[in-house]
Amino acid sequence: GENVEQHPSTLSVQEGDSAVIKCTYSDSASNYFPWYKQELGKGPQLIIDIRSNVGEKKDQRIAVTLNKTAKHFSLHITETQPEDSAVYFCAGGYGGSQGNLIFGKGTKLSVKP
């Protein structure tokens, strides 16, 4: 089955710097890769996703890149702000089924003012 590994587990950056979180997946059938942000006391919130027919997607300060050959995808946050502090999860899945969507273990991002 699919296995998704996420690195680093914690990341601390200064406000204004960039942050990069990386994930690798094992199942070449995976074709959907969402990223979620979870703030304290809240459920995860989808912030961006990418499908395997696209190599890069950008939404304001957030971008995701996908390398299908290497089976890895990354989240890039530019000009980080204190409100970006949260736990970020990547996931990989196929077939449209939530049961096939496997999550990484999460990255705790701290942005210091």
Add this chain to the structure above:
Amino acid sequence: KAGVTQTPRYLIKTRGQQVTLSCSPISGHRSVSWYQQTPGQGLQFLFEYFSETQRNKGNFPGRFSGRQFSNSRSEMNVSTLELGDSALYLCASSLVAGSYNEQFFGPGTRLTVL
């Protein structure tokens, strides 16, 4: 538009008891999924419901069960609670099942088993 609501937000139970958690999806959403979140295992899929039918079930023992009602509201039940069942239980809703349209998560129910 109201988000996904989960009740109760916190629960404390003792080993051997059973518990029922409730989830109300966003209005118009017909698919509901449940997840268990723990520090060690992360987010793990429990089950997915669509139109009152269970479409998928994760790798959890039969003590974990769920159902969905005609108004798309869903409940999950855990019987014979064990210490290891202590976790945050998250519910997520989406418009339909079978395609990766956006899932919206509720705030979760924090279950503590003593």
